[in-house]
Amino acid sequence: MKISMQDYDIMIGKHILNDLEAHINAIYQAHDIFIVTDDHVFDLYHEKVKSILKSYKVHFVSIKPGEKSKSYDVYLDTIEKLIAKGIKRNHLLIALGGGVVGDLTGFIAATLYRGISFIQIPTTLLAQVDSSIGGKVGIDLKEGKNLIGSFYIPKFVLIDPNFLETLNPREYRQGIAEMIKAGLIKNKALFDYFKTNDRVTEKEILMALDVKKEIVLKDPFEKHERMLLNFGHTYGHAIERKFNYETYKHGEAISYGMLIAIEEGINQDLTPTYVYDEVKEVLLNIGLIKEPFFKKETLDSYILTDKKHTSKAFHFICLKDIGQSVITKLEVGEK
Ligand SMILES: NC(=O)c1ccc[n+]([C@@H]2O[C@H](COP(=O)([O-])OP(=O)(O)OC[C@H]3O[C@@H](n4cnc5c(N)ncnc54)[C@H](O)[C@@H]3O)[C@@H](O)[C@H]2O)c1
CATH class of the missing domain: 3.40.50.1970 (Rossmann fold)
Structure with a gap:
């Protein structure tokens, strides 16, 4: 293929x-x-x-x-x-x-x-x-x-x-995290697959690749639409950095980051509240996250010192629903 x-x-x-x-x-x-x-x-x-x-x-x-x-x-x-x-x-x-x-x-x-x-x-x-x-x-x-x-x-x-x-099971799960992300931003069927499965076949790999291909071809240099692929990554990267890249692997960190982004979407009246529970359950079942989860405020200082951000307000990806994502703005720290 x-x-x-x-x-x-x-x-x-x-x-x-x-x-x-x-x-x-x-x-x-x-x-x-x-x-x-x-x-x-x-x-x-x-x-x-x-x-x-x-x-x-x-x-x-x-x-x-x-x-x-x-x-x-x-x-x-x-x-x-x-x-x-x-x-x-x-x-x-x-x-x-x-x-x-x-x-x-x-x-x-x-x-x-x-x-x-x-x-x-x-x-x-x-x-x-x-x-x-x-x-x-x-x-x-x-x-x-x-x-x-x-x-x-x-x-x-x-x-x-x-x-x-x-590949050992923990490393395998890191890939599932990015596949769940792909499903959440663009392909509901891919997300739904993980409600009952924790292994993938070539078919699901192709579904995830399709999401990435479609976005990257439209916006190869991340001027706009490609930002959608960063869903969960702003706070995910903050978690990785806070723990010196040791405690949490990339997929685990972005899993917590996705939950924070969904909470933020709910706060901004963009994301329906049921999305949080559905995503939380899938991530818990796969073994990507454990309670207690991270509070956004405990990570904001890592966002503010991330050299990529030019100001306290930056692009942030939220969900309009499962399978539909949108680029919004987020401001952290004192206003
Ligand atoms: N460039 C991009 O667009 C992009 C997108 C997402 C993530 N990333 C980056 O990807 C990195 C994470 O990648 P990763 O999760 O593949 O981690 P990794 O490269 O550290 O590999 C994870 C572990 O699996 C082992 N391994 C690799 N292949 C194996 C195999 N076939 N059998 C047994 N063990 C094997 C490795 O030795 C390593 O210990 C992060 O740095 C992240 O920022 C980049």
Whole structure:
């Protein structure tokens, strides 16, 4: 199955990793391929990937797993290792891993030698349904998440759901959080699916990708509609930062963030009150949140010190109903 994103294709299917070499042959002439991955993914998959890319010389650079690797230090260190292994401007870089590897490697591809070709092979559910699509790449600073970054598109994205078989349940849930978000902002049937299911098939992955594709194609550089994808993320990022990216994973943090955004929508008379209970129940059942939930006021200071925001009032995404979202304004702190 192929989804066209205007400038690149997303290939999706079980066992599609076996076709990787053929897809690369179609776009790449040189002999060396450089792969950035993390230590878990390296242990699980480097031999398989190497055996598939048998006509290429494959060089791996592996980073420590986890959000802390989406940092300036790891960015520089990885670039230095790639250069030491001989990467040149005409070479191909592959991001093999979850959203951390994808965001970091994409940013390296965007900046090293003023831009080299790269492809995304997402190996977590979150990366398959969200982070590998749409061209946002970047790293975190201690002042906030994704503060250095770029828009940089891959040559193609290859999504093989077989990767998900080795993913642990907590990591799997992080992807479901982004799928619930996609359902809440644009596709009620996708949200409803999670009322009775906690595993996904290719069909639901495609539904989530469709939401992202539709939005990103309309507004690739996030001038307007793409902001909808940030539903739950303003307070989600604040939670991640408050706990130093350790206690809560991205999907868990945005799950609490989505509940705060729904409460805010109810306060602004935009969101019907039943939405809160329905979403809360699904998130609790999936295991993404636990009571007690966060109070918005305890997070406002992290919003105010988020360097992305130019003032105390900023764009904020609320729900008009399940499956319908809207861009509003939110003001935090003293008025
Ligand atoms: N660029 C975007 O548009 C965008 C969108 C959403 C999220 N993100 C970013 O994505 C990041 C989170 O990504 P994530 O949830 O994939 O986390 P992650 O990359 O840290 O991966 C989670 C864990 O799963 C392990 N793993 C990866 N694939 C595996 C596999 N197949 N089998 C077993 N273990 C495997 C990793 O080693 C890691 O320990 C955050 O930094 C977030 O900001 C980016």
